[in-house]
Amino acid sequence: MSPELDPPHGPRERLLAAACEAFREEGYQVxxxxxxxxxxxxxxxxxxxxxxxxxxxxxVVRHSIQSVLVTLDGDGDVRATLLAFGDAYxxxxxxxxxxxxxxxxxxxxxxxxxxxxxxxxxxxHTTRKRLAKYLAQAxxxxxxxxxxxxxxxxxxxxxLIDLDRLRGLINLQTDLLKPTKTAQVVNxxxxxxxxxxxxx
Amino acid sequence: MSPELDPPHGPRERLLAAACEAFREEGYQVxxxxxxxxxxxxxxxxxxxxxxxxxxxxxVVRHSIQSVLVTLDGDGDVRATLLAFGDAYxxxxxxxxxxxxxxxxxxxxxxxxxxxxxxxxxxxHTTRKRLAKYLAQAxxxxxxxxxxxxxxxxxxxxxLIDLDRLRGLINLQTDLLKPTKTAQVVNxxxxxxxxxxxxx
DNA sequence: GGACGGATAGACTACCCAGTCTATTTTCGA
DNA sequence: TCGAAAATAGACTGGGTAGTCTATCCGTCC
Numbered sequence: 001m002s003p004e005l006d007p008p009h010g011p012r013e014r015l016l017a018a019a020c021e022a023f024r025e026e027g028y029q030v031x032x033x034x035x036x037x038x039x040x041x042x043x044x045x046x047x048x049x050x051x052x053x054x055x056x057x058x059x060v061v062r063h064s065i066q067s068v069l070v071t072l073d074g075d076g077d078v079r080a081t082l083l084a085f086g087d088a089y090x091x092x093x094x095x096x097x098x099x100x101x102x103x104x105x106x107x108x109x110x111x112x113x114x115x116x117x118x119x120x121x122x123x124x125h126t127t128r129k130r131l132a133k134y135l136a137q138a139x140x141x142x143x144x145x146x147x148x149x150x151x152x153x154x155x156x157x158x159x160l161i162d163l164d165r166l167r168g169l170i171n172l173q174t175d176l177l178k179p180t181k182t183a184q185v186v187n188x189x190x191x192x193x194x195x196x197x198x199x200x
Numbered sequence: 201m202s203p204e205l206d207p208p209h210g211p212r213e214r215l216l217a218a219a220c221e222a223f224r225e226e227g228y229q230v231x232x233x234x235x236x237x238x239x240x241x242x243x244x245x246x247x248x249x250x251x252x253x254x255x256x257x258x259x260v261v262r263h264s265i266q267s268v269l270v271t272l273d274g275d276g277d278v279r280a281t282l283l284a285f286g287d288a289y290x291x292x293x294x295x296x297x298x299x300x301x302x303x304x305x306x307x308x309x310x311x312x313x314x315x316x317x318x319x320x321x322x323x324x325h326t327t328r329k330r331l332a333k334y335l336a337q338a339x340x341x342x343x344x345x346x347x348x349x350x351x352x353x354x355x356x357x358x359x360l361i362d363l364d365r366l367r368g369l370i371n372l373q374t375d376l377l378k379p380t381k382t383a384q385v386v387n388x389x390x391x392x393x394x395x396x397x398x399x400x
Numbered sequence: 401g402g403a404c405g406g407a408t409a410g411a412c413t414a415c416c417c418a419g420t421c422t423a424t425t426t427t428c429g430a
Numbered sequence: 431t432c433g434a435a436a437a438t439a440g441a442c443t444g445g446g447t448a449g450t451c452t453a454t455c456c457g458t459c460c
Contacts, residue, residue: 011437027307031417042438043419053418106369107227107307116370124366154363155388162358166324169306170316188355192392211407231447242408243449253448 012049014039019060024100028057028108057112061119064101068092068123072134078143079190085131086160086182093161094176099168128153135193144193152193159185212249214239219260224300228257228308257312261319264301268292268323272334278343279390285331286360286382293361294376299368328353335393344393352393359385 018039022030032053036043050056070089074081092098101119109116132153138144144152164176218239222230232253236243250256270289274281292298301319309316332353338344344352364376 027310032419033417042440044421044439045437047419048436103306103309106303109303109370110227113370120366120370128363151384151388155359155385158358158362159355162362163328163354166320170309170313170320184351185355188351188392192388194391232449233447242410244409244451245407247449248406 011039011041011045015041015046015049015056016059016063019056020063023057023060023104024097027104028111054112058115061101061105061115064097065119065123067097068101068127070127070130072130074134074137078138079186081134082156082186082189083182086156086186089127089157089160090164090177090182094164094168099165102165103169124157128157131156142195144190145195147193152189155192156185156189159189211239211241211245215241215246215249215256216259216263219256220263223257223260223304224297227304228311254312258315261301261305261315264297265319265322267297268301268327270327270330272330274334274337278338279386281334282356282386282389283382286356286386289327289357289360290364290377290382294364294368299365302365303369324357328357331356342395344390345395347393352389355392356385356389359389 015035018041019035022035022038026034032046033043035056036046039046046056050059070085070092072081072085076084093102105116105119128150132149135144135152135156136149139146139149139152160182164181167173168176215235218241219235222235222238226234232246233243235256236246239246246256250259270285270292272281272285276284293302305316305319328350332349335344335352335356336349339346339349339352360382364381367373368376
């Protein structure tokens with residue numbers, strides 16, 4: 001395609017970056033002209049690179065998937081691993097970008113059902129599957145009670161963000177990352193999934 | 201105001217009902233003309249009753265709050281009470297109406313911040329506070345471990361809907377109300393908040 | 401029967417937007 | 431330096447929307 005991809009100096013890259021910010025701040029409704037103006041580029045130049053607004057939106061969404069992917073580092077013990085995961089998960093999804101992409105995808109899911117499915121499968125679903133895989137190993141090793149690892153992953157991820165995400169979506173307040181919250185949730189989770197007592 | 205309020209035969213009531221359905225199905229973007237047509241009413245009649253589209257939207261949202269309120273019936277034991285609450289909570293919030301109002305409020309929160317706050321305070325927040333009050337009593341009675349009841353309520357409500365709501369918002373599929381899910385979540389919750397063992 | 405209040409249809413204003421087209425200018429490599 | 435490719439500004443099409451205004455219509459009550 002174009003010779004330069006990494007530096008943000010080609011018009012295509014400037015357009016993608018500008019569209020990313022614009023959709024984040026104003027949703028899909030933002031006009032083509034505002035995106036072009038933000039990229040300091042003529043409207044026609046935008047259409048030279050993306051054949052429609054929908055195509056540009058799709059590109060931006062696919063680019064944004066990585067920003068809500070969270071990895072697991074299973075080095076330490078279970079509590080330490082889950083604490084690290086929980087902090088990363090909350091930091092990513094409660095960031096302004098994470099909240100904005102969530103809002104936009106929820107709002108536009110009826111209009112772009114396939115794109116929405118792709119986003120959530122490659123983003124949140126992938127993250128949850130990674131967590132479930134780790135939890136399955138911990139269950140196998142007797143560090144957690146044996147249960148459905150997918151269900152356990154669902155419980156932990158839900159507890160980590162559900163209400164605070166709502167707060168972020170509504171209030172636009174950013175004091176959501178109370179550092180004690182992750183530990184509180186992980187403790188709660190570990191109680192629910194503690195290994196069976198060996199003194200019955 | 202108008203002499204008749206309950207029957208849906210006055211134009212005002214027909215307009216409110218039509219706007220409710222229209223906003224639910226198409227979001228805030230739905231045009232005034234489509235709402236008027238759905239109510240089988242002239243556009244000017246709409247403006248005789250609501251002085252702007254925003255005013256009509258506000259009325260509809262305030263009317264919709266009750267549709268996401270869930271009450272608690274603390275008659276039986278804790279498990280039975282939470283099972284009943286959980287089923288009601290999931291039924292309400294995962295219904296097409298519950299999902300639609302959630303989608304619309306999340307999408308439009310930046311444009312109507314005060315309305316969004318009002319909705320979530322009088323809706324989900326009120327429900328959670330009721331649950332927290334019940335949990336506090338159960339903790340006091342020794343039926344649950346003593347902990348922060350607000351945190352416990354947050355955990356339970358998050359676990360009950362977080363992922364399934366996302367599924368409903370994306371897939372438009374309605375097999376979200378798997379009847380075993382509530383019990384699975386409540387069991388998990390009760391393990392996490394079981395009273396301390398009296399054999400230390 | 402006549403008058404009046406609310407409902408109606410539809411024209412009308414004043415915007416905004418996606419996407420196309422054209423003519424001109426800039427850029428950049430051979 | 432020259433020529434092709436890309437970028438630009440701006441007009442233009444076709445369409446949609448919120449809200450206003452006017453003239454007509456209908457039912458109800460006196």
